[in-house]
Amino acid sequence: MTMEETLIENLVLGNDHKESMKKINENLVQYGLTPNQSKVYLYLTKTGEKTASAISKNLNIPRTESYHLLNSLEQKGIIFSIFGKPTKFNSVSINDALTIIIDNEKKRLLDLELKKEKILTLWETVPKYVDDSENVDGNKFQILQGRNSILVKIERMVKSAKIDVMVLGSDSNFIKFYHTEFVNLLKTTKAELQVLTTYSKKGQFALDGIPLNTIKKLDENNRHNFSFIIKDENEVVFFINSGSSELMAIWTDSKSFVSTLKSLFKLIWRKSAFVLEKENKFTKNMAEDYEHRLREIEQEKVILDYLKQNLMVKKEEKND
Amino acid sequence: MTNLLSTSNQEEFGLNVLIIDDNEQITKMISSFLDMSNYECTVVNDGKEGLDLIKTNQYDSIILDLAMPEFDGYEILDALQRENPSYLSKIIVLTASNVPIENIQKFKELGISSCLQKPVDIDQLLSKIIDSSV
Known part of the structure; x- marks a missing residue:
């Protein structure tokens, strides 16, 4: 990372939030963004509207690639362009962006479900070249x-x-x-x-x-x-x-x-x-701890009474 | 109340009892009245140590607490179930905890002699010790 990049990152994100941003970046990748798409999106979300050249320069991404990235993010619906000269770009909020990505995925899955039936129907029309009986279970x-x-x-x-x-x-x-x-x-x-x-x-x-x-x-x-x-x-x-x-x-x-x-x-x-269900006195709430301790004390009292009574009996026997 | 000191057949009992409970006060008291009744008593306040003693010695009866730090009564029961299931019939669970009903049922299935909740009457405890030693 160049000094300028580090400076920008620190100015934009602050050192304390670097780790959180790294994790958000990783998670956005799981949402289907490429690492660079995620980087551009987060940069716009944090800094507000920017021109393509400023994004390219500040994130150290080649100019042509930055146009591709902005174009793809725009198609996903999570950034938008602002007409002007030069054109500037800005992002939707992270909450809206996640909702948009999830909704798009849901639609894609629904499309796949619908296409499944079509493919199966089409498949039935294709003649078979393999005998099903050859497909024996047990060796796959x-x-x-x-x-x-x-x-x-x-x-x-x-x-x-x-x-x-x-x-x-x-x-x-x-x-x-x-x-x-x-x-x-x-x-x-x-x-x-x-x-x-x-x-x-x-x-x-x-x-x-x-x-x-x-x-x-x-x-x-x-x-x-x-x-x-x-x-x-x-x-x-x-x-x-x-x-x-x-x-x-x-x-x-x-x-x-x-x-x-x-x-x-x-x-x-x-x-x-x-496995037996454990009763761990250390994880129980205070009331149960208290109840537990109370029972222990009552037990001590019962034993003490017993000992006292037996000692008295012993004493009486001696006196007799 | 049964007065064991005056029981004529106290000598006949002479049972060898192991007490495993992290509450030192309780273990001292139980061992006092068992000593007075000519029972041979061994006391440990640590579960792991208790399990080692069970494995290396013969006891007529074992009084076991459930909630203990580090190595608790459930872990002892687990180990005995696997390695020395015959000892389970010698176990008297004596606990101040609320034991779930499923566990009481499980104790029965495992052949554990009895499960008592503190405070328990001494006569009852003594009778359970005798029962478990049979």
Whole structure:
């Protein structure tokens, strides 16, 4: 970063907010903006109307690219141009921008839904060249990359499960699915649910709502680094530790693979203990702490009375 | 009230009791009246230490508190369930906490001798100790 850029960034954002802006930038990328689109949008939002050349100069983006970026942001509806000589650009508020992006995505999904029917209808008119009977279940593998594609696969598996759903994994894996439909899917399955997990004090919140009689705790010796979900006798999603921050998994309907993992699961399940709902006095509110302490004091009093009475009896016996 | 000191068969009992509770005052008092009744008493105020003692010694009865810092009674029950389930029948849960009804049900399923909420009557506690030692 040049001195001028640093100066502009500090003037515009202030040192204290750099980290927040970095995070906002990263999040906007998840909303479908490129890093440079996000940079331009945030710059306009913070500084107000600017000419293309000023944007190009201050953000150190080549002039031609800055026109492309402004054009694409305008098409997305989150910046607008102000007629004049030279033309200036300004942005809509961040709240409006996010709403516009979300609405556009919703429309796009709706379009895809509508197109699905059309494609399927068209597909029916195309003659088949492959015999469906050749497509035998039991030998398919699929690499799943990213939380969403894994979740979509899990959803299909859990919803179609008829006998059982077996889940093995550490809390840290479940936390990655927090705020998704994952727990709700497990909760509502009609098949028998069995969950083997580390269930640590810090991570158990990720499984809130799943009945405790379906959860067993992995002990120290069984805290392996692998996680998987098995559906009935025929499908499994096996998580891969790829070393990157993105989740990766393998899905397969290989009978031998499913059967091996199922045997392993059953073995660990047999050796593991059910989770009990913990009553942690340190996390309870003050009233309950008080009640707890009061019971302890009452217990002390009961024991003291007992001891006192017995000592008196002993004394009387001595005197006799 | 049963007066154990005057119980003629007190010598016959001589039970070996382990008390695991972080409340030192309570453990001292319970061990006092058990000592007076010729019970052999071991006291620990730390859950982990308690679990180690259970694994390395034979006790006729184990009085266990649930809410303890660091390593609590639930963790002890977890470990016993996995490694030494036969000890569960020796356990008397004695707690000042509100124990959820599902847990009481679970205790029964696990074969835990009894679950008492403080304050508990001494006669009741003594009778539970004898029950759990059988």
